[in-house]
Amino acid sequence: MKLRLRYSKLGKVRFVSHRDGARLWERALRRVSFPVAYTEGFTPRPKLSFGMALPTGAESVAEYIDIDLVVGVSIDLDDPTVIDGISDALPVGMDVQVIAERDPSRGSLQTEVTSTTWELAGPGIEPELLEPAAKQILAADELLVERERKGQRRIDDVRPLIRNLGPDSSGTRFVAELNTVGRALRPSELALAAFPGIDPVDVRVLRTHQWTDHDGERREVLSLPGVVTAPDESLSA
Amino acid sequence: MSSLWPQIEPLLPRVQKPARYIGCEDGMVWPEHGGGKVAWLLAYPDTYEVGLPNQGLQILYEILNERSDAVAERTYAPWPDLESELRRTGLPLFSVDTHRSAADFDILAFNLSAELVYTNVLNMIDLAGAPVRSCDRDDNDPFVIMGGHAAFNPEPLADFIDVAVLGEGEEVVGEITEIVHAWITKGRSDRRALLRRLARVPGVYVPSMYEVTYADRADGGQLLAVKPLHSDIPSTVDKRTVADLGDWPYPKSPLAPLTEVVHDRLSVEVFRGCTRGCRFCQAGMITRPVRERPAEQVRTMVAEGLRQTGYGEVSLTSLSTADFSEIEPVVRGVLADQEAAAPRGPDGAAIGCGTTINLPSLRVDAFTVGLAGEVNSGRRSGLTFAPEAGTWRLRTVINKLIVEEDLYGAVESAFEQGWTRMKLYFLIGLPTETDADTLAIAELAKNCVRIGKKYTSRASVTISIGGFVPKAHTPFQWFGQNTEAEFRRKIELLRDATRRAHGVNLKWHDAAASTAEGIASRGDRRVGRVIERVWHAGGTFQEWGEHFDLRLWTDAFAAEGLSLEWYAHRHRDSNEVLPWAHLTAGLHSDFLWDDWQAALAESGVEDCRWTPCYDCGVCTGYGIEHVVASPVAPAGGSQGTGQDLARGSEVPVHLTVKALDGAVPLAGSAGGFS
Secondary structure (H helix, E strand, O other): OEEEEEEEEOHHHHHOOHHHHHHHHHHHHHHOOOOEOEOOOOOOOEOEEEOOOOOOOOEEEEEEEEEEEOOOOOOOOOOHHHHHHHHHHOOOOEEEEEEEEOOOOOOOHHHHEEEEEEEEEOOOOOHHHHHHHHHHHHHOOOOEEEEEEOOEEEEEEOHHHEEEEEEOOOOOOEEEEEEOOOOOOOHHHHHHHHOOOOOHHHOEEEEEEEEEEEOOEEEEOOOOOOOOOOOOOOOOO | OOOOHHHHHHHHHHOOOHHHHOOOOEOOOOOOOOOOOEEEEEEEOOOHHHHOOOHHHHHHHHHHHHOOOEEEEEEEOOOHHHHHHHHHHOOOOEOOOOOOEHHHOOEEEEEOOOOOOHHHHHHHHHHOOOOOOHHHOOOOOOEEEEEOHHHHOOHHHOOOOOEEEOEOOOOHHHHHHHHHHHHHHOOOOOHHHHHHHHOOOOOEEOHHHEEEEEOOHHHOOOEEEEEEOOOOOOOOEEOEOOOOHHHOOOOOOOOEOOOOOOOOOEEEEOEEOOOOOOOOOHHHHHOOOOEEOOHHHHHHHHHHHHHHHOOOEEEEEOOOHHHOOOHHHHHHHHHHHHHHHOOEOOOOOEOOOOOEEEOOOOOOOHHHHHHHHHHOOOOOOEEEEEEEOOOHHHHHHHOOOOOHHHHHHHHHHHHHOOOOEEEEEEEEOOOOOOHHHHHHHHHHHHHHHHHHHOOOOOOEEEEEEEEOOOOOOOHHHHOOOOOHHHHHHHHHHHHHHHOOOOOEEEEEOOHHHHHHHHHHHOOOOOHHHHHHHHHHOOOOOOOOOOOOOHHHHHHHHHHHOEOHHHHHHOOOOOOOOOOOOOEEOOOOHHHHHHHHHHHHOOOOOOOOOOOOOOOOOHHHHHOOOOEOOOOOOOOOOOOOOOOOOOOOOOOOOOOOOOOOOOOOOEOOOOOOOO
């Protein structure tokens, strides 16, 4: 049985890095004796795989993990104690929201997810600036930002990475849907480009969705129970 | 008082590794303050990664939080990036549990296992908002307590701490809590009266209740006496020792951190104390007698700890774990328990990668390697042994009684079982060491590689060299430490000797840091001003190579008019009053002196667990016996029974106490030490 879980990462645990998060999951699953499959070989590792890394310091209500169970073992996904048990073994702020069987014909999280939605807030990201900033960037053919990676400074056109921008329904946060193909655009990089002069370190970042594209239809990887997720629902653009 | 989290949170995106500061560990307590409870802030003056695994701190954290009259939270040294953010924003040191200000606590208790962190202690007191010198604190400031191995010579910190606690803390923290609780209930007035009351608690040393006298500068400025100021204050402070480790099965809820730390596994302490009698080893001397934890309790603590934390690895800790009487049955029992507890697949087989048992501080013999093989079914990358000295002669001096056959047997057995890399720990700068002893280290390593090549072409041996720093309450407390130049010369000798040796790697610790450690470990109260100057000059995190700067220390010595030579490199005589003479770990001072003389005569002593008593003073003094499950020595190696001390004796080297030019504590003064 192959599982996919959706979980949240909110509050103090937002400062736990992606790498440490993986270690936390291994410990949590061992605490509840979850029948996780292990790799063969000299140093067996649990078969867990994570999706797009969340930047350290960002929060999320849409994180995903794929877990392979030992062949021949299945668990009752309708049993609420399964979700609760794992959530209790995870630190405060990390809670499992959905657990589902994974279609083995589909790809990994890394290959399936084509875009992610973020909410940005903080000093300098003021309500009256949201709409104009979104319009200006969306109307432009290119958006040049200077980025540094591996010690090299270079100017990139990040406009193709931006799918949509706009205020959230409350009009206080900046919502961005960003493509994940190629060299990803960090939410903090976008914030600085959209609101020049801000200190990107002060920007609070929340990931709200991870989207897949199948036959032209865009869907949340796993939608929350009782919630109908319509793409672009919160975007005014 | 409330949480500072809303103010701290915006700083964390600006610092490295912010998960150090969030708490939220598995096993964390959510303490309820108030109601007259004594609030302890347990502080580890190094980074979270180093401090979190500390078992002493975790034990006291639980014991205090189980009490109805106390709460305990934890704090670790903020890295310089967060420190500068805190100072910039005017925020204090805070607890990681509920992010309370350090000022909200009644007691700031430091766990000190080594000396180079002393400047961090001052920095943390300052960040807590309290005056750094204890004499400047008033009734509203926290009491600063130090415990841990370094508390056995607390004199260099005497001006900054209110209280030092000697020995094991399990019982005494309760006694301190009760006294402080009564003081709080009566309205928190007259801090000095409270300190005087605390000074009467066994194991508690209050430096401000003692007067220190020194000889005149013209007479050399030596320490003359440390005497109590009042008749109700003890003239000698004795350490605390719990009689039965079985009564203290802590930690019951081990802390499992959210970020990687230095010992990222469960730890279960299997015994305390060690009577191997290695003369350089402070831990072995000050933690006697040997007290084993009942084997059944070890198994339960391992099973419970693994279940609660989800760790797949456990360390069975002690000063020499292969000496635990029931090590083999315990290891097998732990593995069986974990096999039984593992989830099952459809075929009924256990799922998972099993549990790794880690046995630190292994003895050097083939039995031990067999044990290590039993518990380590997976990866066999590296194995570490500590022969400590290159020749049998020098090993009889330091009483590390390993014959070469033991080492080669252990190494052969390890390569045979599939290990490919060995690490060998050695000390340089030991008493009576000659260049022949130093160079023999390279020969041992080469021979080990030769053995390994029979089994694998990848065989390699890493020599790890530390500079020996004499410590208080050991037979080597009278020995003058090697100079930095001498350490460097010996390292160069070894570099030359191993340069063309294929498969031998050489690593060494910074010789300059050893000098600073030596000053602090055997210093008197006058060294406190040096530490304060180093701290003022920005010298925090001195145990971190990239932050250590010996010039800060030599400049501070010069500014205080003190002689580094006198403190670090001078041999002491039997009639010298040592700065810790009024403190005791239960060892008779004549036992230590006789053992020092035996060392110079190259005479070893056997382990007193299985041989007649040498009357070191500990068991008789405390009325506590060694608690060992087996009356016979463990299997394997000449370190158990059957050692032949007559072997390998060479020309004895004598160590004489000589006058050193200008070597007086107060540089520039007249007179000499004789």
